[in-house]
Amino acid sequence: MASPTRLRASDMPARGGRLSAVLLAGVVVLTACIPDATSGVPTTRSQAATPERDRAHSFTVVATGDVLIHPALTAQADRDEGTVGDGRRDFRDLFAGMRPVIKGADLALCHLEVPLAAPGGPFSGYPAFNAPPELAGALVDTGYDGCSTASNHVLDQGEQGVRRTLRAMDAAGLRHTGSARTAREAAKPPVMDVDGVKVGHVSYSYGFNGIPIPAGKPWLANQLSAERVIAEAKKARAAGAEVVIASLHWGEEYQHQPSSEQTALARRLLGAKAIDLIVGHHAHVVQPMERINGEWVAYGLGNSVARHEEPIGVSEEGIAARFRFTHTGKRWRVDKAEYIPTLVDLGPPIRLRNLTAPGTAPAPESLRRTDRIVLSRSGGKDGLSRPGR
Ligand SMILES: [Zn+2]
Numbered sequence: 001m002a003s004p005t006r007l008r009a010s011d012m013p014a015r016g017g018r019l020s021a022v023l024l025a026g027v028v029v030l031t032a033c034i035p036d037a038t039s040g041v042p043t044t045r046s047q048a049a050t051p052e053r054d055r056a057h058s059f060t061v062v063a064t065g066d067v068l069i070h071p072a073l074t075a076q077a078d079r080d081e082g083t084v085g086d087g088r089r090d091f092r093d094l095f096a097g098m099r100p101v102i103k104g105a106d107l108a109l110c111h112l113e114v115p116l117a118a119p120g121g122p123f124s125g126y127p128a129f130n131a132p133p134e135l136a137g138a139l140v141d142t143g144y145d146g147c148s149t150a151s152n153h154v155l156d157q158g159e160q161g162v163r164r165t166l167r168a169m170d171a172a173g174l175r176h177t178g179s180a181r182t183a184r185e186a187a188k189p190p191v192m193d194v195d196g197v198k199v200g201h202v203s204y205s206y207g208f209n210g211i212p213i214p215a216g217k218p219w220l221a222n223q224l225s226a227e228r229v230i231a232e233a234k235k236a237r238a239a240g241a242e243v244v245i246a247s248l249h250w251g252e253e254y255q256h257q258p259s260s261e262q263t264a265l266a267r268r269l270l271g272a273k274a275i276d277l278i279v280g281h282h283a284h285v286v287q288p289m290e291r292i293n294g295e296w297v298a299y300g301l302g303n304s305v306a307r308h309e310e311p312i313g314v315s316e317e318g319i320a321a322r323f324r325f326t327h328t329g330k331r332w333r334v335d336k337a338e339y340i341p342t343l344v345d346l347g348p349p350i351r352l353r354n355l356t357a358p359g360t361a362p363a364p365e366s367l368r369r370t371d372r373i374v375l376s377r378s379g380g381k382d383g384l385s386r387p388g389r
Contacts, residue, residue: 055197058325059195060105060107060322060325061109061322061325062105062321062323063109063110063111064098065300065318066281067114069125070125070308073091074132076307077132077134091135094351095352097351097354098142098342098354099141099143103143107192108145109145109279110139111279111304112151114129114131115153115154116161117132119133126309128157130156130161133168136172139172140172145175145192146192149177149179149221150223151205152206153209154179154205155209156211159220162180162221175201177247178221179222186219189241197243200243200245204224204228204247204248205222205248205282206224206250226268230269230272233272242331243277247279248278248281250262250282255285255287256376257288266278267292277295277296278298279297279301280298280299285317286373286374287300288375289337289377289384291337298319302317303315304318304352316345317341317369319339321338323337324336324337337379337384339370339384341356341367341370341371341386355367356387356388371389
């Protein structure tokens with residue numbers, strides 16, 4: 001988001017979600033031409049409708065889990081590029097199973113948990129990640145507009161790692177929020193344009209694996225506190241944001257239920273006027289979704305892609321959370337919340353699968369488990385649904 005080459009949605013190729021939003025705006029204009037109940041003469045409310053014409057009346061947001069590039073995924077991308085060991089990699093096939101969902105959203109947000117390396121590497125996995133920079137282009141190709149970058153691994157490669165990562169994301173046209181190269185970049189309100197609607201996106205992490213933030217450079221990575229999240233959300237609002245989304249790297253690894261810190265923080269942040277939606281990362285397993293005061297939190301989206309050294313089944317599972325924001329006349333509200341279960345098929349080849357896509361090999365155990373966990377708080381009662389269920 002703090003990118004100097006920030007793109008507006010109108011600069012990007014049209015796609016399904018945006019097109020339907022434009023059509024929707026057109027329908028509103030047409031139906032505004034209705035007979036006046038008292039005179040029977042058609043009156044046009046086009047003056048009222050005009051300012052809305054190039055703005056969406058609703059838009060969809062899709063958010064997905066941790067992009068955690070273990071060495072096996074880099075090796076897969078090397079194979080997928082064609083010639084193994086030629087120094088080129090292609091991550092697009094890895095994500096291709098989710099491309100229709102991601103491209104279909106008006107705003108698609110990923111979570112890049114790892115720093116990006118120089119083009120020739122060296123690349124590394126846990127504990128100090130360094131992933132090939134081709135990943136940024138693959139995320140754009142998949143349909144992502146931007147990623148949150150504040151994670152416990154954001155400082156794995158130090159200040160240079162932050163710089164390289166954001167440079168590669170800028171070069172690919174992928175927005176970012178959560179880390180910055182300069183105080184000036186960090187101070188820019190993280191606001192983007194989605195079909196004429198200004199949307200803020202902030203990103204914070206509970207910590208950085210004990211790696212201290214270099215002295216005098218607190219802006220390199222965003223450390224989570226309720227006060228900081230609210231302050232930046234307010235700044236986004238002041239810069240015109242009508243909706244603000246918070247990506248939080250939080251919770252306990254491999255725990256399906258949110259910690260008491262997560263539930264308390266969710267209540268506090270969703271209680272703040274400036275924040276409309278929370279999407280969570282870090283647990284590497286799926287956590288529930290819950291509506292609080294009419295707003296949603298997805299405590300943990302699980303992994304988007306990962307290849308843990310010891311896969312445990314649940315660490316291959318994730319969800320894409322999809323929200324439709326509709327303008328009520330006063331403000332934007334989520335009037336539809338969904339989750340789409342995913343699975344990293346360890347192959348070979350390693351592939352991310354949408355478990356609700358037609359023709360996908362069934363994974364009933366994963367699907368049942370994900371349903372049970374996601375709905376284990378009050379989500380189902382509050383209208384949370386998934387395609388095909
Ligand atoms: Zn993490």
